[in-house]
């Protein structure tokens with residue numbers, strides 16, 4: 001990691017419920033920006049909307065990073081920016097060819113290889129806990145339907161070494177977060193679009209906004225909102241409670 005290591009304070013836990021939960025609690029008691037919690041075993045990993053993230057020891061990378069932005073920085077697009085860092089880190093350890101699914105998934109051959117969960121620290125709107133889970137191998141204990149939609153780095157050969165991948169991830173996260181902090185998602189958007197899994201594809205969005213919406217996915221704007229072309233009219237969709245599927 002070189003100089004980048006000085007920007008991180010890394011704690012490796014043998015086991016915890018959720019690295020995001022542990023780090024949110026530490027953030028509320030004043031943990032500094034750059035605090036990282038890695039779990040060798042994560043027993044109750046979280047996705048969005050209270051969904052579960054499955055992991056098993058030795059098969060999964062599960063970690064969270066606390067980042068405190070300057071007041072006035074809008075976190076819009078943060079989870080997309082993190083996706084770019086993850087894709088670049090994977091490429092750096094020989095696992096290129098991943099794609100990004102809006103708003104927070106890393107795909108390999110159309111299946112989910114990793115997920116990102118950004119949570120704002122209560123009472124500190126400019127502090128974000130960034131949780132990342134990546135499958136080295138498919139974790140034990142996944143329900144069949146989740147397993148069928150999941151990918152692992154080990155497919156077709158050996159998975160990269162976990163420590164090499166952690167080092168690559170933290171290095172890329174540092175670069176990406178510094179760019180994000182100074183120039184916002186707009187500066188990262190071209191690289192996100194270069195990895196976009198569904199550019200100009202027909203997709204269905206479902207969420208709490210009413211019936212599912214179908215349209216052509218036209219990428220994202222400079223805030224990271226999805227641009228959905230519905231019969232020639234482009235709608236801007238914010239990521240909150242929305243799931244995207246190929247139609």
Ligand code: ATP
Pocket residue numbers: 046047048049051052053054055103104105112113114115116133135139146149150151242243244
């Ligand atoms: P989507 O956008 O795909 O509808 P989501 O973004 O809301 O889902 P996340 O919050 O990122 O989903 O992750 C939780 C979901 O990911 C779970 O409900 C499960 O379907 C799937 N999942 C859980 N663990 C894994 C894993 N290790 N690998 C791949 N997929 C997983």
